[in-house]
Amino acid sequence: MVGTTPLIKSRQVSIIGVPFNGGQPQKGVEKGPLRLVDSGLAEQLQELGWEVGHESNENIINELQPSSDPDVMGLKQPKFVSAVTQNVAHQIHERAKQGKFVLTLGGDHSVALATVSGVFGVYPDACLIWVDAHADINTPEATESGNIHGCPLSFLMGLSTDHPDFQWVKPILKANRLVYIGLRDLDAFEKKTIKSLGIQAFTMHHVDKYGIGKVVDMALDHVNPNRELPIHLSFDVDALDPSVAPSTGTPVRGGLTFREGHYICEAIAETGLLVAADIMEVNPALEDEVAVAQTIQVGCSLARCCLGETLL
Numbered sequence: 001m002v003g004t005t006p007l008i009k010s011r012q013v014s015i016i017g018v019p020f021n022g023g024q025p026q027k028g029v030e031k032g033p034l035r036l037v038d039s040g041l042a043e044q045l046q047e048l049g050w051e052v053g054h055e056s057n058e059n060i061i062n063e064l065q066p067s068s069d070p071d072v073m074g075l076k077q078p079k080f081v082s083a084v085t086q087n088v089a090h091q092i093h094e095r096a097k098q099g100k101f102v103l104t105l106g107g108d109h110s111v112a113l114a115t116v117s118g119v120f121g122v123y124p125d126a127c128l129i130w131v132d133a134h135a136d137i138n139t140p141e142a143t144e145s146g147n148i149h150g151c152p153l154s155f156l157m158g159l160s161t162d163h164p165d166f167q168w169v170k171p172i173l174k175a176n177r178l179v180y181i182g183l184r185d186l187d188a189f190e191k192k193t194i195k196s197l198g199i200q201a202f203t204m205h206h207v208d209k210y211g212i213g214k215v216v217d218m219a220l221d222h223v224n225p226n227r228e229l230p231i232h233l234s235f236d237v238d239a240l241d242p243s244v245a246p247s248t249g250t251p252v253r254g255g256l257t258f259r260e261g262h263y264i265c266e267a268i269a270e271t272g273l274l275v276a277a278d279i280m281e282v283n284p285a286l287e288d289e290v291a292v293a294q295t296i297q298v299g300c301s302l303a304r305c306c307l308g309e310t311l312l
């Protein structure tokens with residue numbers, strides 16, 4: 001069974017590399033996209049029958065780095081994050097509009113400001129499946145770290161409307177169109193917000209309780225009950241257990257197994273509704289070379305599963 005989506009016109013995939021680290025303090029996450037591509041991701045997708053385009057965005061991001069970028073309303077590097085994500089959002093919008101599957105390689109998870117804005121601009125009735133140890137829904141007022149990779153969903157949902165640098169972000173995501181899988185490290189504000197907005201969230205507790213098969217069914221039943229709406233999957237590799245994906249900036253023990261992570265991608269691809277996927281927070285500068293190679297391999301295989309690779 002191959003996960004070709006009828007929404008994607010011609011089995012064309014556009015790989016959007018976003019070598020960006022401005023949403024968090026650790027160097028190295030900007031090296032993720034190129035390492036994934038260098039290890040053969042494009043060729044692997046061709047073998048699955050996709051026509052593959054690739055944009056690396058390296059020069060654009062260097063050019064967009066401001067000479068001065070002081071904190072604004074508690075957020076770090078707001079101008080850099082805003083400029084890069086706005087720029088990449090346009091690019092993703094164009095590719096999605098051409099009927100291409102958009103595969104975005106991060107970079108830190110602030111890049112979801114670009115992917116979700118770009119994809120939902122073309123597919124306004126899409127739903128978002130956010131696979132992560134973290135909820136990434138802090139507002140500028142609430143964030144304890146000031147790192148914007150912990151905040152993208154608050155902007156996309158219109159919870160943070162008064163930050164001057166992010167006025168371009170439209171509140172295109174409604175609470176009933178978002179579902180989380182894999183959560184296990186939430187700030188107090190994030191717990192409160194998820195409950196008060198009634199966002200459906202499957203934590204690791206639910207994965208333990210129901211098993212991953214049932215969790216993905218329930219997640220789809222919630223955001224896509226008739227299995228007819230386009231799906232955007234944003235996969236932060238720290239959703240996986242650190243023993244599976246060690247090279248990432250904010251690892252949290254007790255995560256998804258190798259198979260649970262891949263099952264999520266396979267099952268969503270199988271719906272035929274997946275139009276975009278993000279593989280985020282691979283940081284090849286963290287841990288030793290064995291760990292890095294392992295994390296890169298996992299990133300590639302998750303991406304292949306999103307594009308229809310199955311075990312048989």
Ligand SMILES: NC(=[NH2+])NCCC[C@H](N)C(=O)O
Nearest residue numbers: 109134138145147149150250
């Ligand atoms: N995309 C991520 N890895 N996010 C981690 C966020 C951690 C923490 N909640 C923060 O806001 O700083």
Ligand SMILES: [Mn+2]
Nearest residue numbers: 133134236238
């Ligand atoms: Mn995370």
Ligand SMILES: [Mn+2]
Nearest residue numbers: 109132136236
């Ligand atoms: Mn994240």
